[in-house]
Amino acid sequence: MDTSNAWVDGLSLEQCQRWLSVLPTKRIAVIGDVMLDHYYVGSVSRISPEAPVPVVELERQTWRLGGAANVAHNLRMLGAHVVLCGVVGDDSGGAQIRELAVQHGIEPSGIVTDRTRPTTIKSRIIGNNQQLLRLDHEQRSPIGSDVLEQILAVLDATPQLAAVIFEDYNKGVLHQRSIPQLVEWAQERSIPILVDPKLENFFAYRGATLFKPNQKEASYALGTPLESHDDILRAGRMLLERLQARNVLITLGSRGMMLLDSSNRWWQIPSVARHVADVSGAGDTVIATVTAMMVAGAPILEAAAIANIAASVVCGEPGVVPITTASLLAALAFHMHPADPRAEALPSRQ
Secondary structure, X not given: OOOOOOOEOOOOHHHHHHHHHHHHHOEEEEEEOEEEEEEEEEEEEEEOXXXXXXXXXXXXXXXXXXXXXXXXHHHHHOOOEEEEEEEEOOOHHHHHHHHHHXXXXXXXXXXXXXXXXXXXXXXXXXXXXXXXXXXXXXXXXXXXXXXXXXXXXXXXXXXXXXXXXXXXXXXXOOOOOXXXXXXXXXXXXXXXXXEXXXXXXXXXXXXXXXXXXXXXXXXXXXXXXXXXXXXHHHHHHHHHHXXXXXXXXXXXXXXXXXXXXXXXXXXXXXXXXXOOOOOOOHHHHHHHHHHHHHHOOOOHHHHHHHHHHHHHHHHOOOOOOOOOHHHHHHHHHHHHOOXXXXXXXXXXXX
16 A cells, blocks of 8 residues: 555545534533643743753743643634533642633533642743753642542533543543543443543553554553554554554654554555644644544544644644644645645545
8 A cells, every 4th residue: 555645535625624614513522631831931041150051031931721621722722612621729720720721712610629639730941942841740649539420420411522532641530440430421422432542541441433642652552662664553453453442543753643443444644744843732633633523524534634734733833732723724725735745645545
């Protein structure tokens, strides 16, 4: 199979616009580890006399939604209605996450306050547009049954969910006891399940509609290096079988993605990134975009190819930023233009 091309045969910008126009009628739940991303941004012109470290002259601070909250933000910016479910502490960080969620139009009722733990905050120090240091303030212990019951109650009260995304960062919301209950809840209602996993609970999400690990996660989980094309293809088939998943999408960084389905079909989707400023949050954009496109009616290959374009957009921006409808459509138009040699078709399904 020739996998060198970069687009999907017959897919048009007009079709993508139609799918995006459907999203305001769709509601998606995101369940997982919500975080607050805090940026200290400044300039560096000297080294500290106290230690061989740069001195950052602070110019501004910014706060953004991170982790599962960033997935929710991506979905909302694409037009979907989003219910965000996770846990925060009884602190200023938790209040700020709720405030940012409301500002962005995300339903915050599933964000549960747990007074026994702090809000997860990632603080990044940026000097001269380069990340110099990251500080993580977090507690990774599993959430208690009372928090899980509150999340399930919110899901029960949410009508017409088109999909559920499990966004696992190993911070405690998704664990060996909570995952089976949440998966069972969705499966009993025939709600599609899409999973962005981490290593600790990698094989807990049996029966997922889409399972999206990155290359490193898949390699560690399977205990085998994934270096060649055949290695990755073999790993994808192993994951399909072990998880009884309908689709597996392995993200490969600069090599793009590999998509496999339960009918033993596979597609290589090459990277189309023109400029990479920061890969932070790219995985969040992929799971959000592929979910959005699928619930809007796109077939899985088309949804994955569009998500690949979306990832290239956010990689071109510093820090964790969401995709937007306007930026996605602009990127799609660029890659679909007949004069662009990359606007060619992927091979037909085999």
